[in-house]
Amino acid sequence: MARTGLLLRTSRGLTEMVRNSAGLVLTVFLLLLVAASCDQQPTLTTTRGTARVECDESLFPVMQFQAEDFHNTYPEGRINIRSVEAREAVVNFVNDSIRVIALGRSFNKEELNYLKNANIEYEGYKVAYDAIAVIINRQRADSTLRLTELDSIFSSTLTQWRTGKRGPIDTYVGDVNSSTDELFRTMILDKRPFGRTVTRLKTSESIVEEVAKDPNAIGIVGLSWLRGHDQDVRVCRLGGGTYRPVVRAKAIIEGVKNNQQRIVITETPLQTERSAFVVRLKELVGNKALNSVSSVRDESEGERVRIVLDLEPSVDPDEVLNSLHHFTQAVDMTLVAGQYFSPAQAHVLRKYYPLSREVYMYTREVRRDVGYGFIAYVKDRKGQQNFLNHGLVPATTPVRIVGLTSDKVQ
Template sequence: MKKFNILFRLGVIAIVCTFLSCNQGGSSPADTPTSGEIKIGVDESFAPILESHIDTFMGLYKYAKIKPVYQSEGLVMQALLQDSIRLAVATRRLNQEEKDAFAREKITPTVIHIATDGIALIINKSNTDTTLTLQQVRDIFTGKFTDWRQVSGAKASGPITIVFDNSNSSTARYILDSINLKKPLPSNTYATKSNRNLVDYIAQNKNAIGVIGVNWISDRDDTTTTSFLKKVNVVGISTKNAPTSVEDYVQPYQAYLAQGTYPLTRQVFIISREARTGLGTGFASFVAGDKGQRIVLKSGLVPASMPVRIVGFSEEEE
């Protein structure tokens, strides 16, 4: 009987030790869809809206902590490939090289469309040429026009300076791909390292034209947006080569982004490398869900899964 008791106790100890060692080995996930701590990478163009998403999510789930890293899109995608971040917010899907890299790691990334955004062109307050045709935009960014006097109908004069937030940013890539059609940017192009610095530069240089994500100027209830709009003018763009009225020019307002009448639009995605249902999955689901899409709507961008209400008036109603 004594021998049996000893064996029984040893057996219990062995079971307990096995259980503890398994837990220490990491079989239990460190985070769940609503708890834990992760780091995510965000294209700096979307810092304002993602700050709102993160604050709201962590307010709802007190055991969740999301640490955003705001960088140029190029650095964000690089961090995702290197497993430095769990998910990325970017304006493009994965390219073939990136898909192959994940395939070698036996990882199947999840890509979720969350919004439609736009690219805004901003100029100094003293520059009264607040409208450009799409062809004029192309002529400026390919270097055909280097002085404001070359822009048909322009009142300003002086050498044009093109300014981006970062040479590796999504806005620079958009101009290269969609406006320049792969042609290089001219020598009068500069980068300021951040969107805030970009706005300040435009505000201080009368001949500069800047390229910025619409998210930085779209939420009229946001103090940063209102301060930016006091410093610079937003350019209206026409797709017609010979516009006949001011109605032919459109600015990057939410309704025009939704209708597709504003020509410089782009899509926003969440790309997750999470192999299980963890905090990254929970946050991505929140952003793509009802509450997250309402935040997108309020920010002035176009939600991926919620229609924008466009109110029209007939002549009789006016």
């Protein structure tokens, strides 16, 4: 009996061992299934995954459309885009709380110095040409403004309308940290503050709404905020007096990484031969007028212009661009002084419109993830067409002006 009991206990022990072994096998099998399922999870790529992007508020309508269009094209890729003022986007970018931003301007000198001193690696891309539109109520028939008048209105020196229906000028601008604020004050007010009678509103949408309902109103917004408001406000033509557009070489900043940068000229100034322009650049480098440029080379092919200026390490590319424009710009003698220009796409492309500007996207991502993929999408054909459809001008794909006197581009 004892043996039987022992056997029974042994048999029961074997049974328990078998049960435990089966449980172990089942556990291992389940672990293998989990591991296999982990291996089968989608790998993050430039078209799959989720990325957060902060966008300059003045660009939000077109950039929101870009994000939605990206998702429609790549259903597994999603861009969560947030509208903030330009300055806030830059601060968050520097603090690494956001890694992709879109701005209606390039980094300013203060921001570039901080990025350089903090040894922050980033890449920047010019993706479109935009403009700051000056808008008035549709009841005001005269939509032409001299630049001197614009200065007087927004500095509150001129507070009463002189033409059309008389009355006080109600002036509206955006947030103090907006790109439209910074650029307008730089271009028109010589960096002076807005006048005492100027009213600040939180959003560009609010500015459009106020101008639409106030017969005495005038305001400033980015071009993409005008889409769908053609019947609500009137867009001003600017110029007059001695104003005559200055023609400059068109250039972009490439390869902003590890403080190694270069400027690529994609179009020479009007009526300037490319070969002569390259010779002029080499002379400027040789006599130290462009002393931050290490070399100049012409990589143009056929009609495609590509003149590369390699920069010394840790150089501010915007300062080099300013010097380049200073030494190579020319007045467009085909235009009579005193003309007025609207922010039509052809005028923005040619820089005839006085408040033309450029749109940049910046990224801190070293991985080629969906955030990087979104930038690539915006730079590619479909993204560039989206800019064109929203009244902006593509910066990375060729465009042509339709007709000699046309305001449109394709």
